Amino acid sequence: MQEKIYYIAGMHCASCELLIEKRVLKEKGVKAADASLGNGTLRVECDGRMPRTNELNTWFQSDGYTFSETKQVEKKEPWLYVVEGKGIQMDMHILKKKIVILAQVAAVFFVLYLIERSGIAQYVSLSEQSSLGVFFLFGLVAGASSCAALVGGILLSLSKNWNDRYGYDASMGKKMVPHFYFHGGRLFAYTLFGGVLGSIGKAVGLGNVTIFATITILVSGVMLLIGLQMAGVKWAERCQIRMPKFITRRIAGTQQTAGNQLPFAIGAGTVLLPCGFTLIAQGIALTSGSAVQGAMMLGMFVFGTMIPLLFIGMATVKGSKNPKRGRIFSFYAGIVLVIFAAYNINGQFNVLGIPSVSDVFAKASVTDRTNIKVVRNPQGVQVVTMIAKGFEYTFTSPSTIQAGVPTTLLVDNQGMQGCGISLSARGLINGFVQLQPGQNTIDLGSPKKGTYKITCAMGMVAPITLHIQ
Amino acid sequence: MTTLTVQGMHCDACKKLIMMELEDAGLGDSVVDITLKPENIGELQLAETVTSNDEEKIISIINTMETYSIV
Incomplete structure (x- = not known):
């Protein structure tokens, strides 16, 4: 079985596709004909002799369709061109x-x-x-x-x-x-x-x-x-x-x-x-x-x-x-x-939580550059704190914490905008958390070792990364 | 002369498609003229010699076509 693609000019609707397909299917040996308005093509599967382009043009001459074996490249209008004697010209x-x-x-x-x-x-x-x-x-x-x-x-x-x-x-x-x-x-x-x-x-x-x-x-x-x-x-x-x-x-x-x-x-x-x-x-x-x-x-x-x-x-x-x-x-x-x-x-x-282009532009956490230690409450729970404001999340505690230790994430929502209210941290939190104004307490359990991105539900807020070692 | 009104006809390709189907069924000579009207309506003028049996066949063929129907 042979297959060939012809390029068509002059189609304008679904009826044109059907008309071409039905006519071509009448030819001996043609098993399938698939015309596409969107692509400007006709795909033909044939057992015998494939229809010639000039035959197609003859059959459909009165319908205004023209067939070719190569895509007709539209003549481009250059905005920059060279005129002999005048050099480079701009239209x-x-x-x-x-x-x-x-x-x-x-x-x-x-x-x-x-x-x-x-x-x-x-x-x-x-x-x-x-x-x-x-x-x-x-x-x-x-x-x-x-x-x-x-x-x-x-x-x-x-x-x-x-x-x-x-x-x-x-x-x-x-x-x-x-x-x-x-x-x-x-x-x-x-x-x-x-x-x-x-x-x-x-x-x-x-x-x-x-x-x-x-x-x-x-x-x-x-x-x-x-x-x-x-x-x-x-x-x-x-x-x-x-x-x-x-x-x-x-x-x-x-x-x-x-x-x-x-x-x-x-x-x-x-x-x-x-x-x-x-x-x-x-x-x-x-x-x-x-x-x-x-x-x-x-x-x-x-x-x-x-x-x-x-x-x-x-x-x-x-x-x-x-x-x-x-x-x-x-x-x-x-x-x-x-x-x-x-x-x-x-x-x-x-x-x-996988590498992305956002990581290239991510700023290093300010808290990692200082001597701030990870806070533990009297019950021994590791507390990670962050601020959600504008369209940004920022750690206010170190972004590197210990694995296997009960951990709580405290998010201070100081006016987070739009979809940033819907927090996501795959691997740390199940599903999405809707931040309320003010303090939000999220139990992270005893997280496993790894690197976790905290972002919004659509990943549009620049992610911050929590390292658990 | 009977005139059939067809919904869904909007261009010459539609006219040819319908004629092709009728010709395949041996009823091509039954249609004298096809006219396109506004709002995707087409009118098929049938020949005076068309029998009621043939007229039913024509209606049935057009109604089974994907985007057309007799009004």
């Missing part, structure tokens, strides 16, 4: 366009950075007494910060596929339909989960750091691959992660109810990827003691996250208005996605 118009796009991408990260560091999250702190409006505001802040990096990244990676299915000439309203189903799925799943948490009142699903971190790393890995594909990295384009066609076709369904089950399901699946803010909201829902209250708390929280995430969706839809714009947007969106994915993966490495 200021093209340069200006590229700078504007780069500036817009940088602005996205700058806004996210500002929101994360602004302290706005401390004005939106949650407790069991918080009103539903506060949960909404908390969600709004989450959607514009750590949720944007994870869920926003998922949306970016899915949007290209959704946009391709509808074609460039589809209206904005139509292209936004899968986004609404995605957020509908999120709202449904989180509201249900909130109800479950509220009614059973146990830490179901909140405990396992390793599971959450592994899922997040896997999802971020897929995000990274998709980002590289969108940015046009050749080896990444060869690694296609494909769902069966009978599932992906449902994304492009034009009927009212059918066709969007997959975006709904993926949106619902994000309940397995809680960010730090989400874990805080889930923790409060857990203590509500009521299914209805828990459901409304998480429902309002997710509703809040929807606003910034819908803006991300609209930006991707606007970016796919025409083929040229779509390609440029795809490139820069791919870069954003790669950065988000790398950020998430690095964060989860911190949560798992």
